[in-house]
């Protein structure tokens with residue numbers, strides 16, 4: 346595995362607080378790397394040190410084996426949550442303006458296609474919908490044809506359809522052999538896009554790996570749910586089943602056996618449903634709270 350960024354023993358302290366507390370990870374070249382964690386976990390601080398925006402108290406970030414310096418700005422693209430767009434400029438004029446800041450740029454037509462901008466090129470950038478604005482901000486992050494693109498919560502506030510469209514754009518970018526570094530509060534987004542995730546909490550890494558392998562490691566099981574009023578209390582107690590949101594939650598590695606037991610105990614099964622663990626469950630298990638609390 347070829348790495349593009351290495352983060353080594355990173356620490357960032359603010360007075361008494363270690364916002365980032367001895368964090369190390371390696372980002373493989375190509376694919377999508379996700380940095381996840383609840384509010385205040387230290388994600389933005391870590392990312393901003395990687396981007397060269399703020400300096401670390403100690404530790405190193407290596408980009409292609411070299412310490413990060415001011416040249417990194419030419420090789421990376423950053424989609425900020427709130428980029429100030431110039432008033433009175435159309436989308437096309439905004440692309441022209443940002444392209445003028447760089448010596449090397451992606452051909453504009455390619456950028457327009459990659460980010461699906463053609464429908465609203467002549468629109469004043471203040472009049473864009475949330476999804477259109479995000480596509481323009483993505484195009485601005487890609488304007489210098491960077492090898493690494495940082496996306497900080499790129500779909501926050503978008504409707505489900507716009508989020509799905511945006512995921513497709515990110516997949517297109519991945520297929521161009523660029524490395525995408527993503528922070529997100531949406532676990533379905535991480536599951537769809539990320540090849541590797543690092544989960545942070547309180548400034549430290551609490552887990553990292555490929556999403557599928559992490560799910561296998563933490564949950565060898567599936568979940569069966571039944572309405573609480575349909576399962577006798579003593580059966581729940583005997584088996585140590587949990588009660589969550591008016592549902593009995595049964596974690597099992599043998600669905601057939603569990604269902605046979607429920608049938609034997611004459612539990613009605615018409616409202617039963619079965620679910621595999623997902624990243625939301627993993628997050629809850631690791632941090633004790635869900636990501637969007």
Ligand SMILES: Nc1ncnc2c1ncn2[C@@H]1O[C@H](COP(=O)(O)OP(=O)(O)OP(=O)(O)O)[C@@H](O)[C@H]1O
Nearest residue numbers: 359362363364382383384385386387388389390391
């Ligand atoms: N400039 C600063 N001065 C003091 N404390 C800071 C500063 N920047 C961040 N912090 C603190 O460092 C901790 C980590 O913040 P950070 O923004 O990195 O978290 P985050 O994981 O990105 O959270 P969110 O998901 O809410 O953006 C927080 O407790 C925050 O209050």
